[in-house]
Amino acid sequence: MYMLLDRLGAREAELWPLDAQGLPQSSPRRLPIAELPGVVREIEARTQPRWVWERAQAWYPALLDTGTTVERCHDLSLCRPILAASEFTLGTDYPREIGVVEDYFDAPSRGDLNPAQEGLFDELERPSQRPRASAQELIEELQLQLRTVRQSQAPARLQLLLAAESAGALVATEMQYAGVPWRADLHEKLLEETLGPRPQGGLLSPQLPAKMQALLEQLRQELGNNSFNPDSPQELMRALHRAGIEVKTTRSWELQKSEHPAIPPLLAYKKLARLFSANGWAWLDQWVSGGRFRPEYVVGGVVSGRWASRGGGALQIPKQVRSAVHADTGYKLIVADAAQLEPRVLTALAQDRKMAEAARDHDLYAGIAAQGFGGDRAKAKIALLGAIYGSTTGESGRLMPQLARTYPQAVGLVEAAARAGERGEIVTTRLGRSCPAPSERWRAAQRTSTEQEQRWADQLARSRGRFTRNFVVQGSAAEWASCWLAELRRRLRQRPELGAELVFFLHDEVMVHCPESSVPQVSPLIEEAAAAAKELLFGRAPINFPVSVTVVDHYDQAK
DNA sequence: CAAGGTTGCGCG
DNA sequence: AAAGCGCGCAACCTTG
Known part of the structure; x- marks a missing residue:
């Protein structure tokens, strides 16, 4: 036993x-x-x-x-x-x-x-x-x-x-x-095309790749400033202000709002700098060997029960380099992701019949849009995600009342979780993972008296409310995903002749590496596992968890 | 100069 | 359009 x-x-x-x-x-x-x-x-x-x-x-x-x-x-x-x-x-x-x-x-x-x-x-x-x-x-x-x-x-x-x-x-x-499976040669080719040849300078005299250097010079020229370091937010901010570009932060999305001719080279530089430092040659040297990227997964590393990772940024492989994730010769990558996992989990948790109806087809957001948002899918998506994350401002905040009218059960569940969190209570996922209790500092703040302190306490309370609101959904979704993974693993073990290997898992997405000839046998196992996971968590509840299965040679062909 | 915090950006 | 949840990491920056 x-x-x-x-x-x-x-x-x-x-x-x-x-x-x-x-x-x-x-x-x-x-x-x-x-x-x-x-x-x-x-x-x-x-x-x-x-x-x-x-x-x-x-x-x-x-x-x-x-x-x-x-x-x-x-x-x-x-x-x-x-x-x-x-x-x-x-x-x-x-x-x-x-x-x-x-x-x-x-x-x-x-x-x-x-x-x-x-x-x-x-x-x-x-x-x-x-x-x-x-x-x-x-x-x-x-x-x-x-x-x-x-x-x-x-x-x-x-x-x-x-x-x-x-x-x-x-x-x-x-x-x-x-x-x-990671093709270092393809990765290097991509780096060379994007950044230029690998810089030769050693650790003592670090050199920028040619294309970064060129953008840097263009940027300095546009700003009339020949010495600042754009990697330093402080120096960059000062240089921008001197050129009359009034921004509060140096985040890309804020810079985009400016029309100044220095902005395009700056944004381009930031993009390249990110690739260079996060997934450049040094990363490749450190993390890829023998044709494989081997990160360390930290099971249960996130409070909600999601996995975390250590080393190499395994759960943040940028879209930009996914072409290097490449099946071996004669093999395919099967990339499967659960469609709108969190909204579906919310639907099941709340037993919201109306929302379950909207979820009957593959595209839940389209279903929601048809029921209450005049067919506007983008609006429906923003509203629903806002409900799960606790958005109060902007468009998603404005859409909340409309969503609550149409789906009182689902919205009621996340609202109740938020209120519980604000009161300092703990909340619990479908299978029984509870969130941490508030810290002593948090509790102490709630007992304050002056108006100034009270405002701060309210802010802390609302912040905790957003956390607990999201916790029940994200955590229960993580449980579904764990069951999915376990069920898939079991099925693959029963069919060793298929030669299929689980090689990646990312919250609501799995990747299987298998011989091309096995694909027709493996793909249905992924769907079966999803159905089994749903059954394990929610029994016969009238909602399903469809998965999109894509068969590709390299990861960037998926999605 | 090491440790720890902040900023910015990548992912879901 | 750029906020509401959860992360990891590199680089910069402050602190001791």
Whole structure:
């Protein structure tokens, strides 16, 4: 049922077979660490247990190095903060105050299982923040987590959330291992065409690429200022003001409003500067090797439950360089994204029948537009996103009353979440992820008395209201996406002959790399997984979550 | 000169 | 048109 993995010293590991409550079923099996992959494979084939470990992203890479994969796991470190914060576990004795979750695991590092790949720094990297938990402590924690789920107000939902989060850790590790197919040669060609040849200057005498240099000279000429640095907002602002260009910030969209002849070269320079510093040659050198971009995904790294990433800006691959994300020869990239995920999640959460009707076709915004905005899709989109984000000003603010009249259920749900947040309460997603409680500073501010202080407190309250308003929708959408990903992974594992690999995931979008001949078999799995995710979260609710599936050679052909 | 904050821009 | 949510990162800039 469960199988806990624990490290014993430098050379040994222990396996603890546990029952459905986490109680040891027999004495542990002790084995040399080098034998672990074979044993894991054997047990996996025989019983498909749920592997329990402190942190999947610590254990799993070393197993993947030996070609060992697992179907399911329970990641204690990911489940811990969810249970500690969840509104659903309030009646239980799960400890609310669990210190910062540091990496205090003692999993095998890469090379332990496969000495050929041993890294030089493995020993130095061993974290020392906190003493390692013993197997007994890990087992007790598993039992406590399972008991907490059973005693909670919504065991089925929490169980699903923990399973989806743990599956996310497996997918993240596998995707990191696989990497995003990246053609450095195409990237370099693009850089050269856009920026000019790679500058030769070393670190001591950094040189600008030729096309940036040319724009810089043109800009300085137009402003009659030969020495300022446009990368410095202060210097740029001063130079603009001296030339009579009155702007409050140096943001591109604000600069665009000016007609001054210096603006076009300035905007062009900013664009190139961004490419050069964020995704230029240095980035390529640092992050792409062996034809793959291998970022680190941080599962549950965002308060709402979305993933974050570390290194290389993995979740911000600019449209500009997506042509370098390129399938291998004979392969395709299948790029799938969920259509209007957040509005659909809101519809399901609020059980808004009218909005569900508008969502019947692929384009929800068009449906909304037809029902209440005279067919104006752009207006409908602005209004709906405004409701989810808490917009009060501008066009979207003006459209709110109209939206609320047509969809009282949906708008009522986000309004209620906003009011709860303003009062300092916590709010909770579909599956039971609750937002953090307000800080002590926030609470203190709400108790102030003078008029000046009160204004500040109100501003803080409204800001928190926008956060909680969005949290329930963004967080529930993240849960749908996790389930989608987990369901897709399961289906792909059942069809190994397809040779399909999950290589990228971005909030509401997945990318699969597979042989061209497998595409007809893989594409429907993505849709099936989406339907399964909907069912898991919302049962038979009359709303669907369509996905757009695009088959391309390179990423910029999608969308 | 290292650490931490700010600005600006990329993504959903 | 440029604000309302969530992020990461590079560069600049201030602080100690």
